Amino acid sequence: MQFEISPLPAQRLKDRVAIITGGAHGIGKAYAHRFVAEGAKVVIADIDGEGAEQVAQEIRAAGGQAIGLMVDISKLALCQQMAQTAMEHFGQIDALVNNAALFSRIPMTRARFDAIPEEEWDRMFEVNVKGIWYTCRSVVPFMEARQHGRIVNVSSSTVFQSPGTRIHYISSKAAVIGFTRTLAREIGISNITVNCISPGSTLSEENPSEETKDYRKRRVADRAIQRIQYPDDLAGAAVFLCSQDSAFISGQNLIIDGGQVMI
Ligand SMILES: NC(=O)c1ccc[n+]([C@@H]2O[C@H](COP(=O)([O-])OP(=O)(O)OC[C@H]3O[C@@H](n4cnc5c(N)ncnc54)[C@H](O)[C@@H]3O)[C@@H](O)[C@H]2O)c1
Incomplete structure (x- = not known):
């Protein structure tokens, strides 16, 4: 086989359409802005509908294409409506970034495992696990129809090095990895890749307090790259996993934490 050296395309997601859940704030907002910079049209779907529309407006004001939608991913009907609206607006769905979660x-x-309120345990799984099942159920048929798609789920590096707290959150993020692997095998036949990103502790809060900054700094000493992690540290990997360059990568989990967890 001969290798061809070609120049890198300037925009790795040119004319692609991506749905980014939880895109109104934090890391999801960084994904939305970076995807547009890479040439994508984006649907920002968030339980905070006003926040989603605000990010979409920022993108449109800068010349990009975006719509913001109020979507609670734990409701199947709203996820189906999200996929329909994306199709009506942009005519196709190339990528789904399952970033929304109960997090910050x-x-x-x-609290200790036996002090987690039962309703909170249930809601955690309803959003973080069932929610991505619902978004995939809503979006995959459109990808299958075109025999093309990219799905990026979001887990957490805490699954591999637990801090010894938040057992409901970490269990839900461990489930995301099993979900990713199974779905990758089930729909790979349609040329749809399914991968996962596991961020380390990321300063994603919009107006972080000194206490939050100190909390994020605590992980720094354990990293190969010894600095605070920011949302932009994750955006390039999400672009790659939605681009043509990752066409033969599926069922994988990429830990992005500055080289803290190494497996
Ligand atoms: N920041 C970190 O340190 C870190 C570390 C590991 C993993 N993660 C993961 O990265 C992702 C983004 O994290 P973040 O720091 O930006 O969190 P965040 O809490 O700031 O953002 C989550 C977003 O999801 C939205 N959301 C919550 N419930 C929803 C629902 N039911 N339907 C639709 N949208 C909903 C929120 O409104 C928010 O915009 C999450 O999956 C989180 O678990 C974050």
Whole structure:
């Protein structure tokens, strides 16, 4: 086989359409902006509908194409509506980034395993696990029809090095990896890749308090790259996993934490 050296395309997601859940804030917002910079049209789907529309407006004001939608991913009907609206607006769906989760904007209990409120355990799995099942059920048929697609799920590096708290959150993020592998095998036949990103502790809060900054700094000493992690540190990997360059990569989990967990 001969290798051809070709110049890198300037925009790796040119004319691709991507749905980014949880794109109104934090890391999802960084994905939305970077995807547009790479040439994509984006659907920002968030339980905070106003926040989603605000990010979409910022993108449109800068000349990009985006729509913002209020979607609670734990409701199948809303996920189906999200996919329909994306199709009506942009005519295709190339990528789905399952970034929304109960994490920092919607606070969670940090207590021992036996002190987690049962309703909170259930809601965690309803959003973080069932939610991505619902978004995939809604979007995959459109990808199958075109025999092309990219799905990126979001787990967490805490699955591999647990801090010893938030057992419901970490269990839900471990489930995301099993979900990713199984779905990758089931729909690979349609040329759809399914991968996962596992971020390390990331300063994703919009107006972080000193306490939050100190909390994020605590991981720094354990990393090969010894600095705070920011949302932009994750965006390039999400672009890659939605681009043509990752066409033969599926069922994988990429830990992005500055070289803290090494497996
Ligand atoms: N920041 C970190 O340190 C870190 C580390 C590991 C993994 N992660 C993961 O990365 C992703 C983004 O994290 P973040 O730091 O930006 O979190 P965040 O809490 O700031 O953002 C999550 C987004 O999801 C939205 N959302 C919550 N519930 C929803 C629902 N039911 N339907 C639709 N949208 C919903 C929120 O409104 C918010 O915009 C999450 O999956 C999180 O678990 C983050």
